[in-house]
Amino acid sequence: MPEIEHPTEELLSALFEEQLPAAEVEHLLAHLDSCRICEQRVGLIEPAFARYQRCRELVAPQLPKPPQAWGDIVAAMQKAERARRTVPLPGRKRGILRPSWIGALAAAILVGAILFWPQSSSELRAETLLLKARSASPRRSPNSRLTVRTPRSTFLRPAVLSGTTPQIQEMDAIRVRFAAAHYDWSDPLSAGAYANWRAKIRHHTVEVSEDHGQSTIRTTGDEGGIAEASLTLDATNLSPVNARFVFSPQDWVEIVAAPDAPAELGPAASAPGDSVVTQPESTVERSVAERELMTRLAIDRLGSGAGEPIDVDVEPDGRIVVTPYRLGELRESQLRASLQGVERVTVRSPEAAERQEESPASLAGADPAIDASNSIASRAHLLSQLAERFPPETEAELSPSSRKDLREMRVRHARALEGDIGTLARVLAQSRPLRLSVSGVPDGGSVPKALLESAVAVNRTVASLYAEKAGEGSSAWQQLGEELARLRFLAHQYSQEVQR
Amino acid sequence: MVPPVSDDLSQTAPVQQRVAALYSAALDGVFRYLLALGLDAGRAQEVTQDAFLRLYVALRDGAAIEDAKAWVYRVARNAGIDSLDRNGRESQYSAAIANTIASFAKNPEQELIEKEWLEGFQDAIENLSPQQRACLELRAQGLQYWQIAEVLQVRTSTVGEFLRRGIKQMKRWNECRK
Numbered sequence: 001m002p003e004i005e006h007p008t009e010e011l012l013s014a015l016f017e018e019q020l021p022a023a024e025v026e027h028l029l030a031h032l033d034s035c036r037i038c039e040q041r042v043g044l045i046e047p048a049f050a051r052y053q054r055c056r057e058l059v060a061p062q063l064p065k066p067p068q069a070w071g072d073i074v075a076a077m078q079k080a081e082r083a084r085r086t087v088p089l090p091g092r093k094r095g096i097l098r099p100s101w102i103g104a105l106a107a108a109i110l111v112g113a114i115l116f117w118p119q120s121s122s123e124l125r126a127e128t129l130l131l132k133a134r135s136a137s138p139r140r141s142p143n144s145r146l147t148v149r150t151p152r153s154t155f156l157r158p159a160v161l162s163g164t165t166p167q168i169q170e171m172d173a174i175r176v177r178f179a180a181a182h183y184d185w186s187d188p189l190s191a192g193a194y195a196n197w198r199a200k201i202r203h204h205t206v207e208v209s210e211d212h213g214q215s216t217i218r219t220t221g222d223e224g225g226i227a228e229a230s231l232t233l234d235a236t237n238l239s240p241v242n243a244r245f246v247f248s249p250q251d252w253v254e255i256v257a258a259p260d261a262p263a264e265l266g267p268a269a270s271a272p273g274d275s276v277v278t279q280p281e282s283t284v285e286r287s288v289a290e291r292e293l294m295t296r297l298a299i300d301r302l303g304s305g306a307g308e309p310i311d312v313d314v315e316p317d318g319r320i321v322v323t324p325y326r327l328g329e330l331r332e333s334q335l336r337a338s339l340q341g342v343e344r345v346t347v348r349s350p351e352a353a354e355r356q357e358e359s360p361a362s363l364a365g366a367d368p369a370i371d372a373s374n375s376i377a378s379r380a381h382l383l384s385q386l387a388e389r390f391p392p393e394t395e396a397e398l399s400p401s402s403r404k405d406l407r408e409m410r411v412r413h414a415r416a417l418e419g420d421i422g423t424l425a426r427v428l429a430q431s432r433p434l435r436l437s438v439s440g441v442p443d444g445g446s447v448p449k450a451l452l453e454s455a456v457a458v459n460r461t462v463a464s465l466y467a468e469k470a471g472e473g474s475s476a477w478q479q480l481g482e483e484l485a486r487l488r489f490l491a492h493q494y495s496q497e498v499q500r
Numbered sequence: 501m502v503p504p505v506s507d508d509l510s511q512t513a514p515v516q517q518r519v520a521a522l523y524s525a526a527l528d529g530v531f532r533y534l535l536a537l538g539l540d541a542g543r544a545q546e547v548t549q550d551a552f553l554r555l556y557v558a559l560r561d562g563a564a565i566e567d568a569k570a571w572v573y574r575v576a577r578n579a580g581i582d583s584l585d586r587n588g589r590e591s592q593y594s595a596a597i598a599n600t601i602a603s604f605a606k607n608p609e610q611e612l613i614e615k616e617w618l619e620g621f622q623d624a625i626e627n628l629s630p631q632q633r634a635c636l637e638l639r640a641q642g643l644q645y646w647q648i649a650e651v652l653q654v655r656t657s658t659v660g661e662f663l664r665r666g667i668k669q670m671k672r673w674n675e676c677r678k
Contacts, residue, residue, distance in 0.1 A: 016664045022657035029645040029656050048667040053640050055597075055621040062596035062603070064541035066531060071549050073523045077516045077556045422594075429627055489602065492595045 006038055007031060009045070016046050125208040126198075126217045130231075133191035133238040146189055149254040150174070151341030156258055161186040174253055178245075181225035189240045189255050194231045214241060216404065232400065244401050249301060250341050254401055288318045289394045291342050293402055295320050296386070298338040300409055310335075320345040369431075372424035373462040376487070379417040380448075380455035383494065386410060387448035407498065414495040417451075421488050424462070428480070447494045454487040512560055519556045522568055527552075529641045530573060534580045535592035536637045537630070543583055551576040570650035573638070577651055597622045624670040632666030635659055 007028055014020055015028050032039050043050060144159035148171070157171060178185035182200045184193035194217070198204065201221035209216050215238075218230040228246040233239065242256040292314055299310055299322070311323040322345060324332055336347050390398075390406055398406065461480045530551060534544035551572045558565060565571045601618055625633065631652065638648045649656040 015660065016667050019661070019664070022655070025657040025660040026655070029660050033644040033646055046667065048670055049636075049639065052621070052636050052670070055618055056637075056640055058618055059593060059596040059600045059621075062599040063532065063535055064544075064592055064596075066545040067542045068545060070527060070545075073549075073552055073556075074516060074520050076549075076553060077512075077519065080553070080557070081512055081560075425626060485598075488594075489598050492598060496595075 006035065009041070012038065012042055013045050015042070016048075123206050126206045126219070129208065129215055129217060129233060129238070130191045130195040133233050133240070134195065136238045145258040147256045147258040148174070149256070151250060151252065159187070159189065159257075177225065177247065183226060183245070189243050189257060191231070191233070191238070191240060194229065194243065197226070197229065210235065211404065211407065214400070232404075242400055249338055256399070287397060288314060289390065290398055290402055291344065292320055292389060293398065293406055294342045295322060295339060295345055297405055297409060298342065299335065301338060318344060321348050322346070323348045369424060369427045369462055372420050372427060373459045376417060376420045376424060377455045377459040379413050379420065380452045383410065383413055383417070384448045384452040387446065410498040414491065414498050417491050418488075418495055421484065421491055425484060425488075428484075447490060447497060451487070451490045451494055454483065454490050458483045458487050515556060515559045518568070519552060519559065522555070522572065523552045526569055526572060530576050533573060533637055533641065534576060536633060537577065537580050538584055538592065539580050540592070544580070547576050547579045547583065550579065567647060567650060570643070570647040573643070573651040574653065593625055594622070597625070628666050628669055631662045632669065635662040636666050639663065
């Protein structure tokens with residue numbers, strides 16, 4: 001057996017200290033991969049590996065855990081294998097199954113495999129949920145009804161339409177649109193209708209989210225007229241709770257399960273749901289909070305929610321006044337268009353003196369650190385406003401879909417805020433080393449408020465540092481490190497809270 | 501085209517056993533690596549499970565895979581990077597470190613040295629490049645240097661260079677703190 005030639009102490013030290021020729025590094029690492037003695041020597045020479053390992057162990061309890069139990073890999077492999085075996089081979093005789101049976105059987109078994117592997121992707125999760133929901137859906141009572149809301153009207157309709165259901169103009173217009181999109185309007189709030197529609201959309205993306213005992217499948221497509229359709233299922237019995245169909249930002253239909261019609265008004269067995277009840281807009285007017293949220297969402301969709309100075313004021317009489325201070329003509333007209341579906345909202349043009357004109361200098365971004373810091377302050381301000389305007393008691397009064405929209409807006413900006421903080425830390429670190437250490441853990445109280453205060457403090461310090469060109473030894477840098485660390489902690493805390 | 505299928509289910513049993521063994525041995529490591537990349541826990545779990553199922557399909561279909569463990573990490577890494585937000589996300593480690601430091605503040609009896617270590621680690625990890633962080637994490641998980649090169653699809657000498665720079669960065673931040 002040839003004697004192994006171990007590298008010298010100097011060479012092992014140089015491996016992670018100096019830039020050695022690539023061939024030499026390859027040779028040394030190959031040796032380390034096969035020699036436990038030298039690997040241990042490296043551990044003694046270079047303590048960084050051991051330190052990294054120790055720190056990993058310390059933080060391990062705080063790392064997120066898998067949200068679900070791990071899937072059974074053996075069951076998943078076996079199911080997938082059986083599903084594959086049902087597919088006929090080209091040019092080979094695989095028995096006498098008729099082609100139509102083969103396809104159905106393969107699909108059924110593949111679905112079985114999916115059930116054993118429920119977390120493999122959002123698509124599979126969606127398929128699994130819909131499959132379970134279809135098989136779990138009970139027969140509907142003839143008196144079951146749905147509330148249908150559009151930007152222009154709200155009405156009640158039977159959950160399942162029959163041939164004898166009288167047509168009304170408003171509903172007929174929607175029926176035509178659903179037919180064009182290949183969505184079954186006769187039973188729209190059902191897993192079957194939703195699944196069949198999805199199957200017809202060739203290119204789509206899907207997200208599945210869980211919230212407050214409900215699972216929502218959101219599918220976006222690029223064909224067929226419906227740009228986005230969401231179906232929310234009750235997690236306990238998988239019955240559909242509501243659905244939302246977006247044809248365009250101003251054109252949507254929301255369908256919610258409504259209480260059953262009273263028995264005395266209910267249809268005879270031969271004519272289920274013949275009583276289509278229409279309600280004029282005024283009798284089902286949305287609450288002020290609902291309209292305010294719709295307004296804020298419309299602004300947010302323009303991409304102006306956190307970056308542009310747009311005031312949203314609610315007058316004592318419930319009127320909502322939106323004042324954009326620095327939007328160009330085009331974006332202001334987009335804003336007006338996006339608010340058309342919201343009742344009693346006015347877009348107010350600011351007085352000339354109030355208007356903050358766009359100037360190349362203000363938009364160009366004098367420094368990436370200042371840009372990031374401004375963005376952080378704007379987002380924190382928005383999140384604080386949302387907390388102030390939609391406290392838990394107000395939020396509880398919103399419709400399920402509005403609650404979902406509000407949550408999604410919070411989550412979106414919380415994540416973006418964390419990203420902005422990371423960007424700012426990286427940009428600052430390019431100027432000089434910045435120690436981010438939490439000197440004190442913020443105690444209880446309103447996190448969004450503390451977040452805003454912290455963001456404003458960081459913004460102020462960054463602005464002052466860059467304006468004064470503070471020197472290397474300035475204590476302001478240390479202060480900034482502490483403020484930024486605190487802000488990051490709060491942003492993370494907030495992000496966890498809203499995603500819970 | 502439909503891939504060829506063996507006629508006997510038992511022919512795939514050894515492959516399934518091999519994948520199942522690796523699944524139980526490397527599951528946590530892959531999951532944790534994806535957290536370090538910046539995936540949230542739900543997505544990390546999905547990507548992890550998918551990677552092992554893909555390994556099974558690849559082995560079953562006769563793919564030449566030199567090292568199954570490195571292959572799974574590589575597939576998981578590529579899928580994980582694809583699913584990250586366009587702007588990328590911070591490693592889940594950053595948040596975990598902040599929470600750990602916060603928990604120290606609530607437990608003053610915790611050893612000061614550990615807190616200081618962790619603060620240094622926090623500083624350092626923020627400033628590592630994704631490749632440097634990946635190399636340190638994979639090495640800490642026990643992958644050999646050539647396996648790390650397989651995962652990252654780079655030469656082994658490049659892994660050495662990433663590690664050298666990562667260690668230098670960590671030392672630099674530790675010195676700054678003193």
